[in-house]
Amino acid sequence: EGQHQVSKDQLVLQPEVAAPASNAKVGGLPNLATPVALQSWQQVKLVGLDSVGEMLRVNTLALDSEAVKLFRVPGIVSTGEGMLQRMALRHLCSKVVRFVGSVVAGRYDYLRLVETLSKLGKTRAVGGAREEHFEALKQGLDITLREVLGDTYTKEVQHAWMTAYSFNTAIVIEGMRSAQGSMTARTA
16 A cells, blocks of 8 residues: 556666765676766656657668667557557557666665566567677767767767666667576477
8 A cells, every 4th residue: 555556568677766976886787877977867768768769760760770679569569660660669668767766876775677688678579579689779879969969979978878778778678588598498
């Protein structure tokens, strides 16, 4: 009673939780929440996650149209074509920005983040995603952040965002590999 329920579609973040001390590690990940990294996350949020998600969608699919498989949702997103699918992809890409930005800012619940990303990896395996699609998404994110942040996208800021992306992706890929191993074992 009186407890706030979080849907599975929501990122489990705790924005009221202070970032760890500058030298602290959470789950083996060094704290990325430097003042300039935090400022970059604020700037991204000011532009708007939907807008940045749309930019990420466009940039990623321009690099590799097959990367749509990262976001395949039966009955909603299959090819990325059509207005409704583009809208769904924009929403999913904005979630990528939110997950990565939250790690950059140090505003996340480590255990819940790992659980969520592991489950996501398992569903991506079924959708036909391949590990190289994550590289296209990373490049798309890098291009997008360069466009959004301009001159403030320094090497330090880029390092924070790409480290956070790689951290998140490693968990998703591990979940994907686990699911692929389970599927292979069942068919053997």
